[in-house]
Amino acid sequence: MARRKMNFNANFDIVMETLNSPGLLLGSYDAAGKANIMTIGWGSIGTIWGIPVWTVLVRPSRYTYRCIEHSACFTVNVPSEDIAGYCATTCGSRSGRDVDKFAECNLTAERAPSVLAPIVAECPIVYECQVVHSSEVLPDRLADEILSGAYVDGDYHRVYWGKILGAYAEADARERIRGR
Numbered sequence: 202m203a204r205r206k207m208n209f210n211a212n213f214d215i216v217m218e219t220l221n222s223p224g225l226l227l228g229s230y231d232a233a234g235k236a237n238i239m240t241i242g243w244g245s246i247g248t249i250w251g252i253p254v255w256t257v258l259v260r261p262s263r264y265t266y267r268c269i270e271h272s273a274c275f276t277v278n279v280p281s282e283d284i285a286g287y288c289a290t291t292c293g294s295r296s297g298r299d300v301d302k303f304a305e306c307n308l309t310a311e312r313a314p315s316v317l318a319p320i321v322a323e324c325p326i327v328y329e330c331q332v333v334h335s336s337e338v339l340p341d342r343l344a345d346e347i348l349s350g351a352y353v354d355g356d357y358h359r360v361y362w363g364k365i366l367g368a369y370a371e372a373d374a375r376e377r378i379r380g381r
Contacts, residue, residue: 204327204369209246209253212279212326212370215378219279220244223289227257228276228310228319229268231297236310236319238278238302239265240293246328246365253365255330258338258358264297266359269332274316275363279326282380284308315366325374330363 219225224240231237244257255277259266269275280288288306303310309322315329338357340348371377 204325204371207326207368207370209328209365209368211368212374213246215375216246216279216326219285219378223280223285224293226278226280226288226292226321226324227259227265228278228313228321229265229274230272230318231264231268232271235297235301236303237265237268237297238288238292238306238308238310238319238321239263239297240289241277242293244277249362250333252333253368254333255328255363255365257361257363259361260356260358262356268297269361272317273332274318275330275332275361276313276316276318276320277328277330277363278321278324279374279378280321280324281377283377284323285378313367325371325377327367327369328365329367330365332361333364334362336360 224242226238227241228238241257246255259269291306292302310319311322313320313329316331320327337359340357
Protein backbone atom coordinates (compact mmCIF):
# COMPACT_ATOMS: atom_id res chain seq x y z
CA MET A 202 0.00 0.00 0.00
CA ALA A 203 1.31 3.47 -0.83
CA ARG A 204 2.24 5.92 1.88
CA ARG A 205 0.87 9.45 1.81
CA LYS A 206 2.36 12.58 3.31
CA MET A 207 1.04 13.27 6.81
CA ASN A 208 1.46 16.00 9.38
CA PHE A 209 4.47 15.08 11.52
CA ASN A 210 2.36 14.88 14.69
CA ALA A 211 -0.43 12.75 13.18
CA ASN A 212 -0.52 9.30 14.78
CA PHE A 213 1.51 10.62 17.72
CA ASP A 214 -0.18 8.30 20.22
CA ILE A 215 0.50 5.08 18.35
CA VAL A 216 4.04 6.11 17.41
CA MET A 217 4.90 6.79 21.07
CA GLU A 218 3.23 3.53 22.19
CA THR A 219 5.33 1.61 19.67
CA LEU A 220 8.50 3.51 20.65
CA ASN A 221 7.98 2.38 24.26
CA SER A 222 7.38 -1.23 23.25
CA PRO A 223 8.55 -2.97 21.15
CA GLY A 224 10.54 -0.06 19.66
CA LEU A 225 11.01 1.82 16.40
CA LEU A 226 13.61 1.27 13.69
CA LEU A 227 16.25 3.93 13.08
CA GLY A 228 17.57 3.79 9.52
CA SER A 229 20.93 5.01 8.22
CA TYR A 230 23.60 4.29 5.61
CA ASP A 231 27.25 3.69 6.33
CA ALA A 232 30.04 5.36 4.35
CA ALA A 233 30.01 2.51 1.80
CA GLY A 234 26.26 2.87 1.23
CA LYS A 235 25.20 -0.21 3.23
CA ALA A 236 21.71 0.17 4.73
CA ASN A 237 21.46 -0.31 8.48
CA ILE A 238 18.64 -0.31 11.03
CA MET A 239 18.75 -0.19 14.80
CA THR A 240 15.97 -0.53 17.36
CA ILE A 241 15.30 2.57 19.44
CA GLY A 242 13.19 2.76 22.57
CA TRP A 243 14.11 6.31 23.55
CA GLY A 244 13.26 9.40 21.56
CA SER A 245 10.74 12.14 21.14
CA ILE A 246 8.91 14.01 18.46
CA GLY A 247 7.86 17.63 18.67
CA THR A 248 8.67 21.20 17.76
CA ILE A 249 12.02 22.78 18.63
CA TRP A 250 13.37 26.02 17.16
CA GLY A 251 10.06 26.38 15.33
CA ILE A 252 10.62 23.23 13.26
CA PRO A 253 9.29 19.65 13.50
CA VAL A 254 11.98 17.45 15.05
CA TRP A 255 12.67 13.85 15.99
CA THR A 256 15.14 13.57 18.85
CA VAL A 257 16.98 10.24 19.01
CA LEU A 258 19.81 8.94 21.19
CA VAL A 259 22.64 6.76 19.85
CA ARG A 260 25.65 5.51 21.79
CA PRO A 261 29.06 6.13 20.16
CA SER A 262 29.82 2.40 20.54
CA ARG A 263 27.01 1.56 18.09
CA TYR A 264 27.54 1.05 14.39
CA THR A 265 24.58 3.38 13.74
CA TYR A 266 26.52 6.22 15.38
CA ARG A 267 29.16 6.10 12.63
CA CYS A 268 26.45 5.92 9.98
CA ILE A 269 24.63 9.03 11.23
CA GLU A 270 27.90 10.88 11.72
CA HIS A 271 28.73 10.11 8.09
CA SER A 272 25.42 11.08 6.49
CA ALA A 273 23.98 13.58 9.00
CA CYS A 274 20.52 12.12 8.47
CA PHE A 275 18.32 9.22 9.52
CA THR A 276 14.85 7.76 9.18
CA VAL A 277 12.48 6.67 11.92
CA ASN A 278 10.34 3.70 10.87
CA VAL A 279 7.29 2.48 12.78
CA PRO A 280 6.88 -1.28 12.31
CA SER A 281 3.58 -3.09 11.90
CA GLU A 282 2.53 -5.54 14.59
CA ASP A 283 3.42 -8.57 12.47
CA ILE A 284 7.12 -7.66 12.22
CA ALA A 285 7.63 -5.49 15.31
CA GLY A 286 8.65 -8.07 17.91
CA TYR A 287 11.16 -10.02 15.87
CA CYS A 288 12.64 -6.93 14.23
CA ALA A 289 12.96 -5.04 17.52
CA THR A 290 14.77 -7.97 19.13
CA THR A 291 17.05 -8.68 16.18
CA CYS A 292 17.85 -5.05 15.37
CA GLY A 293 18.43 -4.27 19.03
CA SER A 294 20.77 -7.17 19.74
CA ARG A 295 22.85 -7.59 16.57
CA SER A 296 25.32 -5.11 15.12
CA GLY A 297 25.21 -3.88 11.54
CA ARG A 298 29.01 -4.28 11.59
CA ASP A 299 28.49 -8.04 11.67
CA VAL A 300 25.17 -8.73 9.98
CA ASP A 301 22.84 -7.27 7.37
CA LYS A 302 19.82 -6.65 9.58
CA PHE A 303 17.54 -5.98 6.63
CA ALA A 304 18.30 -9.47 5.28
CA GLU A 305 18.17 -11.02 8.75
CA CYS A 306 14.65 -9.63 9.30
CA ASN A 307 13.54 -10.21 5.70
CA LEU A 308 12.96 -6.47 5.23
CA THR A 309 13.40 -4.23 2.21
CA ALA A 310 15.55 -1.10 2.30
CA GLU A 311 14.29 1.71 0.07
CA ARG A 312 16.08 4.99 -0.44
CA ALA A 313 14.21 7.80 1.26
CA PRO A 314 13.08 10.55 -1.14
CA SER A 315 14.42 13.49 0.92
CA VAL A 316 17.45 12.26 2.91
CA LEU A 317 20.41 9.94 2.49
CA ALA A 318 18.99 7.17 4.69
CA PRO A 319 16.96 4.01 4.06
CA ILE A 320 13.31 3.58 4.88
CA VAL A 321 11.90 0.18 5.74
CA ALA A 322 9.44 -0.67 2.96
CA GLU A 323 7.36 -2.86 5.28
CA CYS A 324 6.78 -0.11 7.88
CA PRO A 325 3.46 1.75 7.55
CA ILE A 326 4.75 5.03 9.05
CA VAL A 327 8.13 6.60 8.26
CA TYR A 328 9.87 9.89 9.01
CA GLU A 329 12.82 11.38 7.09
CA CYS A 330 15.15 13.51 9.21
CA GLN A 331 18.15 15.77 8.59
CA VAL A 332 20.41 16.32 11.60
CA VAL A 333 20.29 19.98 12.65
CA HIS A 334 22.14 19.57 15.94
CA SER A 335 23.84 16.96 18.08
CA SER A 336 25.14 17.02 21.61
CA GLU A 337 26.77 14.64 24.06
CA VAL A 338 24.95 13.51 27.18
CA LEU A 339 26.84 15.12 30.07
CA PRO A 340 27.04 12.69 33.01
CA ASP A 341 27.67 15.41 35.60
CA ARG A 342 24.32 16.97 34.64
CA LEU A 343 22.22 13.78 34.81
CA ALA A 344 19.94 12.89 37.68
CA ASP A 345 21.37 10.06 39.77
CA GLU A 346 18.44 7.76 38.96
CA ILE A 347 19.17 8.08 35.22
CA LEU A 348 22.92 7.79 35.66
CA SER A 349 22.65 4.63 37.75
CA GLY A 350 20.00 3.05 35.54
CA ALA A 351 20.90 3.90 31.94
CA TYR A 352 24.64 4.46 32.17
CA VAL A 353 26.07 1.84 34.50
CA ASP A 354 28.86 1.14 31.97
CA GLY A 355 29.46 4.81 31.16
CA ASP A 356 28.56 4.46 27.45
CA TYR A 357 26.84 7.86 27.16
CA HIS A 358 24.63 8.72 24.20
CA ARG A 359 24.94 11.39 21.59
CA VAL A 360 21.59 13.12 21.15
CA TYR A 361 20.59 13.96 17.58
CA TRP A 362 17.91 16.47 16.68
CA GLY A 363 16.64 15.69 13.19
CA LYS A 364 14.47 18.13 11.30
CA ILE A 365 11.56 16.14 9.91
CA LEU A 366 11.66 16.72 6.15
CA GLY A 367 8.96 14.16 5.40
CA ALA A 368 6.41 12.13 7.36
CA TYR A 369 4.40 9.43 5.60
CA ALA A 370 1.74 6.89 6.53
CA GLU A 371 -0.21 4.19 4.78
CA ALA A 372 -4.00 4.55 4.97
CA ASP A 373 -4.30 1.52 7.27
CA ALA A 374 -1.19 2.32 9.35
CA ARG A 375 -2.95 2.44 12.73
CA GLU A 376 -4.64 -0.93 12.17
CA ARG A 377 -1.41 -2.57 10.97
CA ILE A 378 0.60 -1.25 13.90
CA ARG A 379 -2.01 -2.41 16.40
CA GLY A 380 -2.47 -5.73 14.61
CA ARG A 381 -6.15 -5.34 13.80
